[in-house]
Amino acid sequence: MSRSAALSSFIDSTPPGELADVTKAIKSILGDDSVQNELSPAFEKYNEDQLATVKLPGGSGEVVVSAHNALGDGRYYDVESQSSFAFDHATQKASGVQSYVLESNHSDLVKSLVKSLGTHASEHYPKASLGVYPIEDDSQIAIHTVANKYSPSNYWNGRWRSSYIYNPSSGSIAGTIKVDVHYYEDGNVRLITDKKVDLKVGGSANASEVVRQIANAEKKYQEDLNKAFGSLSEGAFKQLRRQLPVTRQKVEWDKISGYRLGQDIGGGRSR
Template identity: 50%
Template sequence: MSSTTEIASSFIQDAPPGELQDVVKDIQSLTSDTDPFLLSRLKPAFQKYNEEQLATAELPARTEPVIISKYNRLPDGRYFDSESNTSFDFDHVTQKASKPQSYTHPSPHRDLVASLQKSFSNYAHEHFPSATYGVYPTMPAEDSDTDSNSSSLALLLVSNRYSPGNFWNGRWRSSYVFSPGTHDISGTIAITVHYYEDGNVSLTTRKPVHMALSPPPVSSSSSSDDDDHATTVVAAEVVKKIAAAEKAYQIEVNTAFVAMNEEGFKGLRRQLPVTRQKVEWEKVGGYRLGGDLRGGGQR
C-alpha cells in the first residue's frame, strides 16, 4: 500500500459523523491531478468505515433505512435486511444501495428474530429521535463444528444527529450479540461527537457490555402457543437488559461531563493573569505586550 493510500485511508477512518462525503471531496481535490485512481484503491477503507460506523442505506422495500455492518454482509459482498427479507448491493463510496432482491436468511431462529425486531423497534423509537435498528442472524462458519442451534443474533442500533448549520454532528452506536443457547449478551456502546465552531473538538467513547439472561422455565407443554410466548418473553428480556445498560451508560457520561465542567475545565484555565488583576478588555488595544502587562514597565 502506497503512502498516499495509507494517509487517505486514515482520513476516511477518522471521518466524523455525517462528514464522510466532505472527506471524500477533500481527498479528490488534493489528489485528482496526481492520483486520479486513488478512490478505487480506498474501497477497503470505505467498507471498514461504513461497517464500523453502522452506515445506513435506503431501500425501496423499507420505509426506514437499513444498517450496513459486518453482521449482515453476505459472502458475495452484498448485504441483507431481515425485516424486509431483501438483499442488496451497497456502494461504500457513495453510501447508496442498489439491486434489491428477495432473500431469506437460513436461520433456525426466525421467530426469535421477529420478536426481537418488534421489541427492539419499540425501544429504539421511544428513546432515540432518529434511530435505525436491525436484528441479524449470524451463522457459524461452514467448516465449523459448532451446531447451528448455537448460532447467535446481532442487535444493532445507530442514531445520527447532524447539525452542520450549528457546527456539530453526533452519532450513537450500540452493537450486541445474543446467544440463544447460552443466553449471554455481549457488545459495545459507542458515542462520537464532533464540534467545530471556532475550533475543532471531538468526543469518542466506547463502553464494553456483557450481560446474561436467566434461562426461561422449561414448559411441560410443547404447544406452539407456549413456544411463541417463550420466544416473546426472551425477546422482551433481551431488550430490557439492553435498555438498562444504555440508560446506565448515559447517566455515566452525563456525570462525567458535569464533573469535567466543574473540575477539569477550571484546572485548565487561569482565573487571573500573572499580574493578579483582571484584564480590562475594552482597553486591550492600548496595552503594550511587555511592560504594561507585567505592571509598571516603561512606555
C-alpha cells in the same frame, strides 16, 4: 507506511457524517479523482465498522450496513423489510432492492428481537436504525442499534452505536456501546468513548427480556456520561479559564492584539 495505508487511515478516522467531505479533501490534496477506486476497501471497512445507515429506494426508514448482514458482492439484507440491496460504499447509496427471506432456526426469535428493539429505540432515541442477524452458523445473534444526528450547518455531527452478540444457548450478551461526536466550529473537538457490556439472561429468555437488559445497560451508560459532562463543566473546564471576562462580554479574538489585557479585558481603569 504506503500511500494506500496512509489514505486508509484518514478514512478510518473520519468523524460520523463526514465521509464525503473527507473523500473530497483527499481528492483535492492529491489532485486525483481516480483515488476513489484505491480507497474502495477502506470505504467498505469504514461503513461496516461504523454501522452506516441507508434509506432503501421506496423505503421509509434507514437500514443498517454491517459485516453481520453482508451477503457478499456488495449486497446486504434487512430482516424487518425482508429485502436485500446493493450498497455503494463510496457514495453510501443503496440500489437493486430485492425480496429476501431469512432462513434461520432462530427466525422467530430474530423477528421478536427486531420488534422489541424497535420499541426500545423509538422510546429513547430521536431517530435510530437497528439490525438483528443470526451469525456464527446460526448459533448466535448480532444486535445493532445506531442513532445519527448531523448538524453540519452548526458544525457538529454525532453517532451512537451499540452492538451485542447474544448466545441463546448460554443466555450471555456481550457487546460495546460507542459514542462519537465531532464539533468543529472555529476549532476541532472530538469525543470518542466506548463501554464494554456483559449481561446474562436465562437460557429460555424471550426477546423482551433480552432487550430489557440491553435497555438498562444503555440507560446507565447515558446517565454516567451525563454525570461525567457535568463534572467537567463544573470542575476541570472552570479551572482552565473564566467562562467570560470580568466585563461579561465575549472576547473578540480577531482583535486580540489591540486589547490592553489588564484593562480592556479585566475591567481595570486607564492610568
